[in-house]
Amino acid sequence: MYSKFGNIAYAKHVFDKMADRNEASWNNMISGYVKTGFFLDASGLFLQMWDRGFELNGYVIASLLTAFSRSKSMFLEGLQIHGLVLKNGLLYDVFVATSVLHFYGGYALVSDAQLLFNEMPDRNVVSWTSLMVNLADDGLFYEVVNLYQRMRQAGVGCNQNTFTTVISSCGSFDDEFLVHQVLGHVIKTGHEINVSVANSLVSTFGRFGQMEVACYIFNHMDVHDIISWNSILAAFVHNLVFEEALIYFHLMRLNHGEVNETTLSTVLSVCGSMDKLNWGRGLHGLVLKLGYEMDICLTNTLLTMYFESGRCQDAEQLFHGMPEKDLISWNSMMAGYALGSNCLDALRALGVLLRQKKIINFVTFASALSACADKEVLSEGRIVHGLVIVSGLHENLVVGNALISMYGKGGMAHKAKDVFGKMPEKELVTWNALISGFAENGEVDEALVIFKSMREMDIPSNYITLINVLGSFYVPCQLLRQGMPLHGHILVTGFDSDEYVRNSLISMYACCGDLDSSNLIFYALVNRTPATWNSLVAANAHHGQWEEALKLLREMQRAGVNFDQFSLSAALAASSNLAILEDGQHLHGIAIKLRFDHYHYVANGIMDMYGKCGEINDLLKILPEPETRSRLSWNILMSAFSRHGHLLKARETFHEMLVHGSKPDHVSFVAILSACSHGGLVDEGLSYFTSMTSDFGVSAGIEHCVCIVDLLGRSGKLDEAESFIKKMYLSCVSYPVRLAQTPCC
DNA sequence: CTAGGGTTAG
Numbered sequence: 119m120y121s122k123f124g125n126i127a128y129a130k131h132v133f134d135k136m137a138d139r140n141e142a143s144w145n146n147m148i149s150g151y152v153k154t155g156f157f158l159d160a161s162g163l164f165l166q167m168w169d170r171g172f173e174l175n176g177y178v179i180a181s182l183l184t185a186f187s188r189s190k191s192m193f194l195e196g197l198q199i200h201g202l203v204l205k206n207g208l209l210y211d212v213f214v215a216t217s218v219l220h221f222y223g224g225y226a227l228v229s230d231a232q233l234l235f236n237e238m239p240d241r242n243v244v245s246w247t248s249l250m251v252n253l254a255d256d257g258l259f260y261e262v263v264n265l266y267q268r269m270r271q272a273g274v275g276c277n278q279n280t281f282t283t284v285i286s287s288c289g290s291f292d293d294e295f296l297v298h299q300v301l302g303h304v305i306k307t308g309h310e311i312n313v314s315v316a317n318s319l320v321s322t323f324g325r326f327g328q329m330e331v332a333c334y335i336f337n338h339m340d341v342h343d344i345i346s347w348n349s350i351l352a353a354f355v356h357n358l359v360f361e362e363a364l365i366y367f368h369l370m371r372l373n374h375g376e377v378n379e380t381t382l383s384t385v386l387s388v389c390g391s392m393d394k395l396n397w398g399r400g401l402h403g404l405v406l407k408l409g410y411e412m413d414i415c416l417t418n419t420l421l422t423m424y425f426e427s428g429r430c431q432d433a434e435q436l437f438h439g440m441p442e443k444d445l446i447s448w449n450s451m452m453a454g455y456a457l458g459s460n461c462l463d464a465l466r467a468l469g470v471l472l473r474q475k476k477i478i479n480f481v482t483f484a485s486a487l488s489a490c491a492d493k494e495v496l497s498e499g500r501i502v503h504g505l506v507i508v509s510g511l512h513e514n515l516v517v518g519n520a521l522i523s524m525y526g527k528g529g530m531a532h533k534a535k536d537v538f539g540k541m542p543e544k545e546l547v548t549w550n551a552l553i554s555g556f557a558e559n560g561e562v563d564e565a566l567v568i569f570k571s572m573r574e575m576d577i578p579s580n581y582i583t584l585i586n587v588l589g590s591f592y593v594p595c596q597l598l599r600q601g602m603p604l605h606g607h608i609l610v611t612g613f614d615s616d617e618y619v620r621n622s623l624i625s626m627y628a629c630c631g632d633l634d635s636s637n638l639i640f641y642a643l644v645n646r647t648p649a650t651w652n653s654l655v656a657a658n659a660h661h662g663q664w665e666e667a668l669k670l671l672r673e674m675q676r677a678g679v680n681f682d683q684f685s686l687s688a689a690l691a692a693s694s695n696l697a698i699l700e701d702g703q704h705l706h707g708i709a710i711k712l713r714f715d716h717y718h719y720v721a722n723g724i725m726d727m728y729g730k731c732g733e734i735n736d737l738l739k740i741l742p743e744p745e746t747r748s749r750l751s752w753n754i755l756m757s758a759f760s761r762h763g764h765l766l767k768a769r770e771t772f773h774e775m776l777v778h779g780s781k782p783d784h785v786s787f788v789a790i791l792s793a794c795s796h797g798g799l800v801d802e803g804l805s806y807f808t809s810m811t812s813d814f815g816v817s818a819g820i821e822h823c824v825c826i827v828d829l830l831g832r833s834g835k836l837d838e839a840e841s842f843i844k845k846m847y848l849s850c851v852s853y854p855v856r857l858a859q860t861p862c863c
Numbered sequence: 864c865t866a867g868g869g870t871t872a873g
Contacts, residue, residue, distance in 0.1 A: 180864040216865045223866095247866045254867095279867040286868065318868045348869035383870035418871040449872040456873090484873040516873050547873090 126154045145178050152185045161195040174206055180217040187224030196221045216245045223252030247280045254287050262287040281309050282318040289322035317345045324353020347374055351384045360388040379413045386419045390426025398423045418446050425454030449481045456489035464489035480514040487520035496528035515543050519551050526555020550582045557590030565590040581616045588622040597630040621653035628657030652684040664692040683717040690723030694730040702727040722750045729758030749780045756789040765797035784816050791825035803829045
């Protein structure tokens with residue numbers, strides 16, 4: 119009796135003093151230990167009891183084994199008990215046998231559980247369900263469904279727990295037909311009124327993207343428990359219906375009141391992608407208020423939320439304050455750094471993990487590789503590739519995808535193709551990554567060849583495939599032979615109903631110089647989304663049709679379409695290239711009013727606009743501090759100085775940029791070379807030109823050569839200019855137009 | 864006395 123009050127030590131004292139201990143006293147004492155978490159003592163006492171020849175009680179065995187299965191550190195003791203069960207022929211007790219089954223499942227020994235199940239003399243609905251749960255925990259969802267069918271053939275009736283397990287397993291592999299079949303069975307047996315069954319139906323239909331069904335079930339439930347609410351929230355999030363998720367979260371607080379770690383985790387995961395940092399901070403406050411700050415999973419979600427909102431420092435502070443970190447915490451940090459193109463810190467984290475020999479997995483490497491997906495850090499990426507091979511994860515699908523994408527973005531699409539060829543397993547993402555690699559490097563033909571082999575192999579493509587292929591076109595001659603047939607294919611396959619594909623078509627025609635077709639597609643559309651408008655604006659901007667771009671933006675305003683960060687940066691680019699200060703200032707005002715002025719591209723667009731309009735003081739007012747200045751901002755500042763004759767300032771800025779650890783790129787060199795040419799600094803200009811390639815690894819582009827010719831020509835060195843021109847055709851690399859950000863030669 | 868449904872990292 120004392121044990122029930124938790125005073126277990128006193129209970130043991132009384133137990134030891136008892137003169138006459140019967141079976142019940144032993145069993146009570148053991149149960150007391152189990153209930154208070156003293157599993158080792160419980161197990162020891164149980165063995166003593168057996169030594170003394172007492173009859174073993176199925177009730178006690180079942181509760182011991184259940185406790186051992188939960189504790190995860192009582193495996194040997196559990197095995198001992200299984201031994202006793204066999205010796206005493208207790209497997210005939212279906213309760214005992216089922217708890218042994220569950221015990222093996224708890225230690226992930228599914229095949230042992232399965233063997234035991236086959237040998238069990240008697241099975242009830244719990245035994246069947248327990249094995250299903252074990253299989254599901256091990257990811258063997260197909261086996262779960264098989265077992266369910268065998269169970270029905272055996273004439274065993276399902277109960278609510280059976281259904282919840284089967285339904286959630288159906289959601290884990292692509293078989294909608296099956297879940298409808300199970301649903302029929304559920305309704306026939308009247309289990310749909312059960313909260314748990316309905317909850318699993320809500321989340322499974324959510325996983326299949328059938329939100330109408332999920333909502334119908336949710337809205338027709340008599341009672342909602344916290345899991346019902348969490349399930350519908352997760353379903354909205356999974357289907358990217360973020361607004362609805364926030365609305366239902368609000369409803370949940372009004373109608374249900376209670377929220378828990380899972381609720382907060384689910385809602386927090388949308389704050390980052392929706393740019394709702396305020397919500398995120400508010401929810402973080404709620405996490406602290408409810409005392410969940412020790413929850414690792416929840417804190418991991420907060421890390422990602424802060425990274426997605428661009429608040430790396432908040433994420434870092436939170437990470438360093440975590441008393442315990444798991445693999446996902448580390449991986450989230452690395453993914454966050456990768457998101458911010460912060461290769462250095464991502465690799466630093468990888469280094470810590472490897473040196474401290476912590477557990478890593480495929481996601482660790484996938485994140486590290488994605489942090490190296492840039493020409494600048496490709497050499498680091500190759501080292502990580504080496505580490506991947508050492509770790510033996512090079513055949514992993516996700517790691518392979520990350521490798522392909524890294525080599526593609528790093529300008530080595532053929533290396534990406536090598537990796538692709540060696541992958542034992544491929545998915546759509548793999549194909550898309552390879553196509554995008556060739557597309558981004560301007561290798562249209564290769565991209566199309568891959569797309570063609572996809573079709574020959576009957577691999578279904580998605581909108582991303584088409585966007586990537588469409589994005590590879592960039593010269594007029596590709597239109598007739600390749601672009602228009604692709605457009606035809608898109609019409610035939612019905613992908614033209616996809617908004618993203620339509621926008622890419624508009625851009626594709628524009629990139630190939632056929633603005634008329636872009637316009638035609640645009641004006642034929644009934645439902646124009648802001649993104650559609652932005653595509654056409656960008657298409658015009660791309661071709662230097664700045665007036666046309668501004669005209670479209672005015673039309674867009676008249677049509678009542680709100681500007682977003684994309685339209686604003688396009689509009690700013692147009693007004694700065696036309697050097698219309700009034701338009702630019704007006705746009706700056708709109709950006710502040712709509713709170714887009716802190717977006718990276720918008721902020722840089724505003725600075726560039728002031729720079730190009732000659733308002734350097736206004737530029738300096740919004741320029742970030744040198745420590746946090748991006749390369750783009752450095753280039754804008756340098757180009758502004760250079761363009762308006764502040765040659766010394768331009769040169770000073772170049773060196774300041776180096777001091778602050780920003781690597782100059784081809785745009786930086788255009789700026790500094792043009793400053794030299796305007797200032798008549800011939801030798802200095804030539805030495806920047808030489809070190810550009812040898813020290814900074816930037817290949818000479820046509821823009822740089824123009825600066826040098828100009829430099830030599832202005833100072834009267836016409837012979838040298840001529841011989842430079844003759845040489846330059848041999849070594850000059852021309853950049854695609856889209857890379858040039860602020861040409862000023 | 865034995866079984867179940869909702870959350871985080873590519």
